[in-house]
Amino acid sequence: MNLDDIATIVYQPKNDHEPGFIYLMEAEGYHGLIPGCYLRRCKIGLSRNPEARLDNFHRNQPPCNVKILKTIYVEDMADVEGELHQQFSQYNVELIKSQEWFDFNPVQFLMVNWEFEKRSLHVFSISDLPIKLIIFSMIGVLSLGAIAGTKLGFSHKPDSQLNQARCKT
Template identity: 85%
Template sequence: MNLDEISTIVYQPKNDHEPGFIYLMEAEGYHGLIPGCYLRRCKIGLSRNPEARLDNFHRNQPPCNVKILKTIYVEDMAEVEGELHQQFSRCNVDLIKSQEWFDFNPVQFLMVNWEFEKRSLYVFRLSDLPIKLIIFSMIGLLGVGTVAGRLTNQPDNSVIQPQEKLTK
């Protein structure tokens, strides 16, 4: 095995233009007269596994309490992350090693949450419905089917029967 084969095996470039997660992380209590009440320092990033990213972040960054506030699943991680970074560029924190951190006031924080909701791909699952809704819907459909079945099985009275002739 030569060096080119080894480097090919070890290094596999990531394609961020594929499905994955966009996350919103917060460094809790980082700002404000009362910490966390006015400005919220948040990170908008992408990951195929946000929880593993958070663990990696805790191991490699200065100690502070960071938590994931929101994740959304998208078709193109790099595109959506770029759009969000551009949209909130006026809130960007000027850091040497990262351009993914933002300081949001309460209105901007609501806006970023709204943008996450708009971009979220929601996959509907039957388990998301309350069980009572499913049961009542099935009972309702059964009732409608029963009524419809009875109406279609009744004899047709619209045909006029010939009258018997009176013979005496």
């Protein structure tokens, strides 16, 4: 086995055109002022594991408090990240080693959050609903059924009572 075979085994490039997460991180307290606007220094990136990415980021970057503000699950991480970088390119911070940092004023920050929501794949599960909502919804449906039944002439009385009531009239 030669050195090229070992390098091939050790290094396997990742395919970012697969499902994963897009995250929005913020460097807290790292801001500037534009007349009347407070800027938020944010990073739009991709990761299969955003929490591990944040830990790695803390270990390898200059000390500043960075937190994840939002993550979304998408089908193609590279495409969605590229679209977001392109859409917000005018707010890009000119850094030597990274093209993923942006300065957003409050309106731009709302726009970024809106774009994240639009692109998010919402996978619905019953566990997302609060138990009280489920219970009250079931009670509401049963109540509507009971009201509709009485209005349409359906009765909850046994057949023997219904026959006696009909015979008396």
